[in-house]
Amino acid sequence: MDDSLVIAGKAYDSRLLVGTGKYRDFAETRAAIEASGARIVTVAIRRVNIGQDADQPNLLDVLPPSRYTILPNTAGCYTAEDAVRTLRLARELLDGHALVKLEVLGDAHTLFPNMPETLAAAKTLVAEGFQVMVYCSDDPIMASMLEDIGCVAVMPLASLIGSGMGILNPWNLQIIRDRARVPVLVDAGIGTASDAAVAMELGCDAVLMNTAIAAARDPVRMARAMKLAVEAGREAWLAGRMAKKPYEARPSSPSEGLIGKPA
Amino acid sequence: MDIRLTINGAERRFPPPITVRGLVGEMGIEGKRIAIERNGEIVPRSRYDETTLADGDRLEVVVAVGGG
Numbered sequence: 001m002d003d004s005l006v007i008a009g010k011a012y013d014s015r016l017l018v019g020t021g022k023y024r025d026f027a028e029t030r031a032a033i034e035a036s037g038a039r040i041v042t043v044a045i046r047r048v049n050i051g052q053d054a055d056q057p058n059l060l061d062v063l064p065p066s067r068y069t070i071l072p073n074t075a076g077c078y079t080a081e082d083a084v085r086t087l088r089l090a091r092e093l094l095d096g097h098a099l100v101k102l103e104v105l106g107d108a109h110t111l112f113p114n115m116p117e118t119l120a121a122a123k124t125l126v127a128e129g130f131q132v133m134v135y136c137s138d139d140p141i142m143a144s145m146l147e148d149i150g151c152v153a154v155m156p157l158a159s160l161i162g163s164g165m166g167i168l169n170p171w172n173l174q175i176i177r178d179r180a181r182v183p184v185l186v187d188a189g190i191g192t193a194s195d196a197a198v199a200m201e202l203g204c205d206a207v208l209m210n211t212a213i214a215a216a217r218d219p220v221r222m223a224r225a226m227k228l229a230v231e232a233g234r235e236a237w238l239a240g241r242m243a244k245k246p247y248e249a250r251p252s253s254p255s256e257g258l259i260g261k262p263a
Numbered sequence: 264m265d266i267r268l269t270i271n272g273a274e275r276r277f278p279p280p281i282t283v284r285g286l287v288g289e290m291g292i293e294g295k296r297i298a299i300e301r302n303g304e305i306v307p308r309s310r311y312d313e314t315t316l317a318d319g320d321r322l323e324v325v326v327a328v329g330g331g
Contacts, residue, residue: 019329019330019331020329020330020331021328021329021330021331022329022331023329029329042330042331043327043328043329043330044327044328044329044330044331045298045325045326045327045328046325046326046328047271047272047323047324047325047326048271048290048292048295048297048324048325048326050270050271050273050290050324058295058296058326058327059326059327059328059329060296060327070327072327073330073331075330075331085300085303085323086325088300088305089298089299089300089305089323089325090298090327091305092298092299092305092307092308093296093297093298093325093326093327094327161331162331208331209331210330210331211331
């Protein structure tokens with residue numbers, strides 16, 4: 001059965017998106033991403049380190065755009081202007097590639113999104129032909145506004161970026177999911193496999209994570225765990241869970257035919 | 264007289280004339296996957312040869328790095 005994730009009209013056979021930061025080296029980056037099964041991987045855009053060894057390997061040699069969909073982000077941007085400039089550079093860097101991850105941060109302490117700046121940047125980017133996947137607060141009204149602007153996916157946080165605190169407000173994610181007509185991805189805050197499974201069981205379309213894998217004791221093994229968790233959560237969502245019946249115990253085995261009773 | 268360019272926030276001096284292609288060569292990043300912004304505008308790779316830099320230009324030269 002085909003159960004692809006479709007973003008901006010393109011199908012992907014993995015519902016796990018992963019970041020490429022915080023790994024020990026490129027070998028570990030490559031191995032973890034391979035194990036995750038991810039098709040879409042995020043990268044950051046940063047100034048060239050002038051005077052660096054010209055032979056130093058480049059991330060895009062390790063993760064070739066021919067094999068992965070590279071999703072440039074605007075991590076570290078605190079204004080709409082900086083985010084837009086960063087993604088224009090990313091589009092040039094990636095030969096006209098339009099799919100991007102927008103995030104405009106509010107403060108360095110919480111890395112909470114600055115939603116007014118995020119909305120402003122989204123408007124400009126959509127008008128310039130970018131396909132915008134947008135990191136946002138878990139506020140259903142904000143998510144609707146971003147969708148109305150023309151973002152191709154909304155990506156509410158589960159908890160603070162890099163916190164590993166898991167899904168703190170499943171009800172908000174549920175409301176966002178119920179209303180959205182574009183894919184909803186949980187971005188930020190995933191700590192372990194069960195968090196990813198819960199996100200998928202809520203009906204979210206995909207999960208994006210970085211630190212949960214990169215900061216695990218064994219990142220490659222955690223990448224595999226996350227792949228399985230996302231698949232399990234998705235299957236559970238599609239299967240439709242049983243109703244919760246808190247006051248109604250029902251045995252799974254027959255009540256008749258027990259030994260030691262009159263026939 | 265040399266022209267002053269601000270490259271990734273740091274001022275550097277070069278004898279004119281210098282194109283974006285020439286600058287990329289000076290920086291030792293020829294052939295690398297980079298992107299360049301000049302005074303807030305993208306310089307497409309196809310125009311590195313014909314874009315001559317002027318005194319006071321502000322340039323951002325970027326690459327993709329690991330990130331979430």
